Amino acid sequence: MTEQDQAADTIEARAYRAALDVIAAVEPDVASHIRGELDNQRSQLKLIASENYASPAVLLAMGNWFSDKYAEGIPGQRYYAGCEYVDKVETLAVNRAKALFGAKHAYVQPHSGIDANLVAFWAVLAHRVEAPFLTEHAAKNVNELTDSDWEDLRQLFGDQRMIGMALDSGGHLTHGFRPNISGKLFNQRSYHVDPETEMLDYDEVAKVAREFKPLIMVAGYSAYPRAVDFAKLREIADEVGATLMVDMAHFAGLVAGKVFTGDFDPLPHAHIVTSTTHKSLRGPRGGIVLTNEEDLVEFIDKGCPMVLGGPLSNVMAAKAVAFAEAQRPEFCDYAHQVRDNASALAEGIAKRGGRIVSGGTENHLCLVDVTSFGLTGRQAESALESSGVIVNRNSIPFDPNGAWYTSGIRLGTPALTTIGMDTSDLDEVADIMCEVLAATEASTTTAGEPSKAKFTLADEVRERARSRSAELLAQNPLYPEIGAI
Ligand SMILES: Cc1ncc(COP(=O)(O)O)c(C=O)c1O
Numbered sequence: 231m232t233e234q235d236q237a238a239d240t241i242e243a244r245a246y247r248a249a250l251d252v253i254a255a256v257e258p259d260v261a262s263h264i265r266g267e268l269d270n271q272r273s274q275l276k277l278i279a280s281e282n283y284a285s286p287a288v289l290l291a292m293g294n295w296f297s298d299k300y301a302e303g304i305p306g307q308r309y310y311a312g313c314e315y316v317d318k319v320e321t322l323a324v325n326r327a328k329a330l331f332g333a334k335h336a337y338v339q340p341h342s343g344i345d346a347n348l349v350a351f352w353a354v355l356a357h358r359v360e361a362p363f364l365t366e367h368a369a370k371n372v373n374e375l376t377d378s379d380w381e382d383l384r385q386l387f388g389d390q391r392m393i394g395m396a397l398d399s400g401g402h403l404t405h406g407f408r409p410n411i412s413g414k415l416f417n418q419r420s421y422h423v424d425p426e427t428e429m430l431d432y433d434e435v436a437k438v439a440r441e442f443k444p445l446i447m448v449a450g451y452s453a454y455p456r457a458v459d460f461a462k463l464r465e466i467a468d469e470v471g472a473t474l475m476v477d478m479a480h481f482a483g484l485v486a487g488k489v490f491t492g493d494f495d496p497l498p499h500a501h502i503v504t505s506t507t508h509k510s511l512r513g514p515r516g517g518i519v520l521t522n523e524e525d526l527v528e529f530i531d532k533g534c535p536m537v538l539g540g541p542l543s544n545v546m547a548a549k550a551v552a553f554a555e556a557q558r559p560e561f562c563d564y565a566h567q568v569r570d571n572a573s574a575l576a577e578g579i580a581k582r583g584g585r586i587v588s589g590g591t592e593n594h595l596c597l598v599d600v601t602s603f604g605l606t607g608r609q610a611e612s613a614l615e616s617s618g619v620i621v622n623r624n625s626i627p628f629d630p631n632g633a634w635y636t637s638g639i640r641l642g643t644p645a646l647t648t649i650g651m652d653t654s655d656l657d658e659v660a661d662i663m664c665e666v667l668a669a670t671e672a673s674t675t676t677a678g679e680p681s682k683a684k685f686t687l688a689d690e691v692r693e694r695a696r697s698r699s700a701e702l703l704a705q706n707p708l709y710p711e712i713g714a715i
Pocket of ligand 1 (some may be wrong): 282341342343344345347402404450451452477478479480504516
C-alpha cells in the first residue's frame with residue numbers, strides 16, 4: 231500500500247470523500263471549489279498572521295444540523311423551544327473557555343471578532359452609561375423612558391470616549407477607527423509606539439489617557455510584534471477610571487498555550503477580554519468575550535439581541551472542540567513553537583538584509599520593512615504571491631506609503647507551525663522569501679513615474695521559490711490524514 235492509499239483509508243479521508251460526494255450530487259461546482267481550496271492551501275506557504283488550519287474534528291463539528299436551530303438567549307433562558315442540545319453544547323463551550331483562560335465568565339456566541347468587540351463595547355456602555363441613567367430616571371428598562379429621556383440617553387451614548395492603539399502602530403479598525411462602527415460610535419484618540427524603538431510607549435498611553443479620560447481603554451493589536459504589559463495598562467486605566475478591554479484576537483493561542491503569563495496574560499488584568507477563535511487559537515471562525523467582573527456578566531450575556539442575532543450553534547460546537555484541543559499539553563508545545571518559529575523567521579530575514587520592525591518579535595508575528603529591499607508592501611506581497619508565498623502587506627509605524635501601498639509585510643507562523651515546521655524550516659522560508667524580495671525590482675508607471683504597485687521578477691526566481699516551497703510542504707503536508715480527495 232502506498233502512503234497515499236494508506237492516507238486515503240483513514241476515517242477522516244472517508245468522511246471528507248463521502249461529504250464531497252453528497253455535495254457534488256447537488257452542486258458539483260461547489261464540491262470542486264472546496265477541493266480547489268484544499269489544493270491551493272496545500273501548495274502555498276501560508277504566512278498570514280491571522281490564519282491557521284483547524285483540525286478535521288473542528289471543521290466537521292460545524293457541518294451538521296446544529297446549523298438549523300434558532301437559540302436566541304442563553305442556556306436555560308431561550309426565546310425558542312427545543313434547545314436541549316444547543317444548551318448542552320453551549321454550556322460545554324462556555325465551561326471549556328473558562329477553564330482554558332482562567333476566566334470566571336465566558337460568552338461564546340459572537341460570530342466573529344468584530345461581533346465580540348461590539349458585544350464588549352455595548353456591555354460596558356449598558357453597565358456604565360445606560361444602567362445609571364435608568365436608575366436616575368426610575369425606569370426598569372429603556373422602554374419605560376419618555377421619548378425625550380430616550381433621546382438624552384442616545385446623545386449620551388454618542389458622547390463616550392475610547393482610546394486604542396494607532397492603526398500604523400499595529401491597532402485594529404474595530405478599536406474606534408472611523409471606517410468601522412466603533413469609530414462612528416465613540417470619540418476615539420490613538421496612542422502609538424515609540425518612533426525610535428517601535429515598541430508600545432506606555433508613557434504616551436498614560437498621557438493620552440489622562441488628557442482624554444476615556445470610558446474604555448482598548449489594548450490589543452493585529453500587527454504589533456511584541457508582548458504587552460497588561461498589568462501596567464490596568465494601572466493606567468484605574469488611574470483615569472477607564473474600563474480596560476483587551477482584544478486578544480491575534481494572540482489568544484499564546485495565552486491559552488501559556489506563552490503569555492503573569493503581567494502579559496490579559497485575563498488577570500483586564501475588565502473584559504475579547505477574542506477570535508480562528509487565529510492562533512486554531513478553532514472555527516468566531517468570537518468570544520471573557521470577564522472576571524461580576525458586574526459585567528449580565529450585560530455581556532445580552533450580546534444577543536443587543537448586537538447579535540441567533541447564535542451559530544454549529545460553530546459553538548466547534549468552539550467546544552477547539553477549546554478541548556487547546557487544553558491538551560501538546561497545545562502548549564505548539565504555542566511555544568509558534569513563538570520560536572516567528573523569532574527564527576525574523577532573525578532569518580534580518581540576517582539576509584531585511585529590516586524587522588522593532589528589531590524582533592516576542593509573539594507569533596513579525597513585520598518586515600520592505601523598503602529595505604527597495605519595495606512597497608504591495609509590490610512585496612504580489613511578488614511573493616506569484617512565487618507561492620502568501621503574506622499580507624501592512625503599514626509599519628509612521629508609514630510614509632499609507633495603508634493601501636504600505637511599506638511593510640506582516641508575517642505570522644501559526645499556520646506553518648500547525649503543519650509541523652520548526653525553526654530550521656522557518657530559516658529556509660526566510661531564505662526563499664529574501665531571494666524573491668532581493669530579485670524583485672520596482673518598475674515605473676506608463677507615465678514613467680516610480681510605481682508603488684508594479685514590479686518585475688524573473689520567472690526562474692519564481693520557479694525556484696515554488697520548488698523550494700513545494701519541498702518544504704512535502705515534508706510538512708497539510709491534512710496528511712485526509713490524503714488526496
Ligand atoms: C485584533 C483584531 N480584532 C478583531 C478582528 C476581527 O475579527 P473578525 O474578522 O473575526 O471579525 C481582527 C481580525 O483581523 C483582529 O485582528
